[in-house]
Amino acid sequence: LDQYTSADAAQLRDWFVLRGLAIASIKRNFGSIKAVVNFVVLEQGLTCNNPFNGVYLHSDNSSKKRRPIATNNLKAIQAKCLELDDDLRHLVSLISDTGMRLSEATGLMKSDINLDCDYPHIVITPYPHRSLKTLSSERIVPLVGQSLWAAKRIIGTSTSVYSFPRYTSSSRCNANSASAAINKWIKTVADSDAVIHGLRHSFRDRLRAVEAPSEVIDQLGGWSLKTVGQGYGDGYSVEILSKWLEKIVI
Template sequence: MENISGKYLFLKEGIFYFNRRVPKDLRPHYSSAKISYSLRTRSRAIALARANSASVKLDEYWYHLRSQDAELPGKHLLRHGLSRPASTNSKVVTPDVLTLSEGVLTYVRLKGHGRPKTFERAAHRSCGYVIDVCGDKPLSDYTKADANAFRDALVKRGLTGSSVTRIFGTVRAVFNFAAAEQGLDITSPFSNVYYDRNAGVSERLSIPVEDIRRVQGKCRELDDEMRWLVALIADTGMRIGEAAGLLREDIQKSENGNWSVQVAAHPWRSLKTDGSKRVVPLVGSAKWAAERIHAQQGNSRFAFPRYNVSDKTNANSASAGLNKWLKTLAPKGATMHGFRHAVRDRLRAVECPADIADQIGGWQTEGVGQGYGNGYPVEVLRNWMRKAMA
C-alpha cells in the first residue's frame, strides 16, 4: 500500500510519529497545513500499520470533502462553501442557525483580537474534535448523547483528565458565545459532562532545596547556555517558555547593580495569561545567569539563541533537553516545572504574603481590588526573593 515504505513516518526520541501534508485544495478546511501526531509506539512495524490505516482514512475523508466541494448551483450563497448536513432531529432548523464550524469562526472573529495564535488554534482544534465525532451540525441539534460520545472519544484516545477538561472548556466557550450571538435560548449539552478529571494526571513535584543547590552548582560548573537557562528558572520560577524567549535587553541591570527581568509578550513567544506580564528581580543563581548572558559577545539579540532559530521560540525543545539532563541530578519525577512549584514553596517558607508571591510568579490573584494600581515596587519583591532564595 502507499504508506508501506514509511512515507508518512518520522522518528523523534525513539517514538514514531505520523506526518502528512494537507492537499492545497483542502487547506481551507484545516487550521494547519499538516497533520502530525504521535503513534505511541517504538516499533516500526506497528507504526507502519497505524500510519497506513490513518492514511487510508484521510484519503477517504478527503474524497468526501472534494465531493462536497463540487460545483453546485447557488454554492456562492452558502456561508462557507459546504452544504449543511440534514438535521437528525424532528424539529425544523432555520437556515440562520449557526453550525459549530460557523460558531468557531464567529468566536475567533469577535474574541480573537489581540489574542495569541494559540487562542484561534485551540478553538479550531477542540471544536474540530467534536465535528470529527458528532458531525458539523447546527448548534441546536447537538444533544447530551453527542457530548457523551465526544467525551468517550477523548478518553479512548488516552488523553489525561486535565486535557479533556481543557478541550471541553474551549468547546463550551465557543458554543455558548455563538449561541448568545444568535440569540438562541439553548443550554449547551457540553456542560456538566462527567469524566474522571484526575485520570492520568501526575502530580507536579516541587524540587527540594538541597537538590536545587546541587543543580545550581552543576550549572556553574558547566557554564553554558543550557545551564544559564536552568539557573535563571531555578531562582525565579519562570515558565520555561517565558525564559527561553527572552531578549538580552529584557534582562537589565539597574544603576545600583541590581538585576531584573522584564517578562512581556513577544511575536515569537506569547504569555499564558495577562497576569504573566511582570518584572521579576534576579537574585542567587538567576543573577549569575544574567551576568553570564550579558558577558557573551555574540551577535544574537536573544538571551538563549539556540531556542530561537525560527520565528517561534522552541520551548518544547528546551523542555525536553533540560528535563533529560535534570533527571541525573533531581529526584525521580522532577521536571523543570518543579522549580516553579519550589519557588512558591520557598516564598511560603519565609511567610511571604500571597499577593506578593502571585506578582513574582505571574499567578492569578483573586479579588476585584487586585486589579487596581501597579502592584508592589520591584525592590519590595527583591527583598522577599532574597529571603526565600538564600
C-alpha cells in the same frame, strides 16, 4: 466561517504544538475560539457547523510529575549549573531563583534583562515568537542569587538578540525542546522524578517558608489574581520584591 474545515482546525492545533504550547494552554485557546465562532453563528443566524468542535487533543498527564524540587536537589542543580556554565544551565539557573515559566525564560530577549540599575531585574512581556499564559504573566521580576549570575552570563556570552537562540527565533520559541533537554539532564543531578517545572513549585514554597504575602508571591510568579482587590493599584515595587527574593537565596 463556512470556509473553515476540521482539517484547518487540526492544522491550527499542530501549529500550537510546534510553538511549544502545553496541551492545557491549547485547550484554553480552542475553548476561546469555539466560543467566538459559536457566538457569531448564533448572532448572524448562520447554518454552518463550528469546525473547531471535536478537535482531538490528547490528555496531558505532565501535571502528575510536577512536584517541588527539594532543597538538597536544588542546591545540587545550582552547583552543577555553575560548574558547566553553558546556555542550557544558564536557562535552568535563571528559572531557579525567579520562578519563571520555562517558555517565559526561553523566549526572553536580551533587552529584557536590566542589570545597570539599583535592583537588577527582567521584564517579562509578550512577543510574536512567545506569547504569555495570562494577563498577570506580564511582569517585572528582580534578579538575585543564581538567577542574577545567569543573567550576567547570558549578557556576556550570547551574541544574539535572543537570550537563548538555540531555542528561540523571530518565528517561534521551542520551549518543548528545551524542556526535553533540561529534564533529561536534571534527572542525572537530582531525583529521578525531578522536572524543570518543579523549580516553579519550589519557588512558591520557598516564598511561603519566609512568610511572603500571597500577593507578593502571585506578582512574582505571574499567577492569576485571586481577588478583585488584588487588581487595584500598581502592585509591589521592584525594590520590595527584590527584598523578598533575597530571603530565599540558598
